[in-house]
Amino acid sequence: MIDYLRLARACRTENELNRLHILIENRFAPAEIAAIRSAAREFRNERTRRWLKRLRGMSPTLMKRPKPFERSRLHRNVIVYRCPHHDRDGKRALIAFPGAARRLGMPIAVFLQCMESEWDVFLVTRPDQTRSYLDGWNEDAPGIHAITEVVRSVSDLDAYGGVSVIGNSSGGLPAIVAACVIGADAGVSVSGTAGGTAEGRPSKAADVLAAITQFPRLSFTYCAGNEADAASAAFMRRMTGTGDLLPVAACATHNAAANLLQEGTLPTFLADVLGKSATPPDRWQTYEPGPSQK
């Protein structure tokens, strides 16, 4: 546990405090955030108060009933969040590929509040800014196969009752490819981009996918009003030759997960698309958000 108050007091400017908050949002489990809130009660800092209020706005249960996920680092590039008191039997593994912003469209604690405790969530950290996951972390771990092998070795994937993979933004296509390579139950791209602008990345994915004979259940979700993301989803669907296109109506951002969160449907959505059922329920095929979304 970091000493938030000491670090926050050391921040001389708003940007320094924002930087601290971004780092915390990208890594900290729900209980860690709740502990910061408790500690910060004595810390009369308006910016801290506004930050915690914003987090509470994203997840009303985060501060009062944080899910008991505990964070630990398994590898330089793999962090796991798991609920230690949940029986090992029936546990499921979710491998998560964050996008360029190093998050799944929201603070990791907010995302975990949307997950059931049966899941162990393995967060795969991004390579440096010049590389895609499809390039691998570095020259010693080139390609998506090297990443999936590391994840498999540090997570004991075979011991789980099921494995699913999710990726956001530039983590979308790598998540789909990784799900195929691992032989997962499901692979989900959320506002996935088809490899960014770097030459060769979509073809790298296609090369890997060409060797796949049995595909998992794949889902490609995106804001229906975002033409670039819709095109990327269709591109990935063509590349794999299978899967469900799940446009979220009445939104146009590059963050479909945040829209589902705001609507209060993200937990159900995740349970449906990451689950083992053969096809996701029809409600996601023509998903229409409620009045607050429109």
Place this chain on the structure above:
Amino acid sequence: MTADVMTTLRQALEAGCFGHSLPAELDARLMNGELELPLERLGFDSLAWMEFCISVELNTGRELTPVMVTEMALLSDVAGWLGNDGNRP
């Protein structure tokens, strides 16, 4: 516009794009010094603006905050702030 300002601006925009290469149109504008671009067209969300401002502060030691950016309309306004003493938006 000085080279230092353009370098700082480019680095901040790349930070706002979370390290991705700049979109081709924006890259071309910067190359040509065409900065009369409405900031909302950058498509940055609040997190991206935080990263933008953090980059500016790290590179210049001067504090540009997301709130200050909301009071600016064009990319040229940010460049103007960078080129001046930083005390006015």
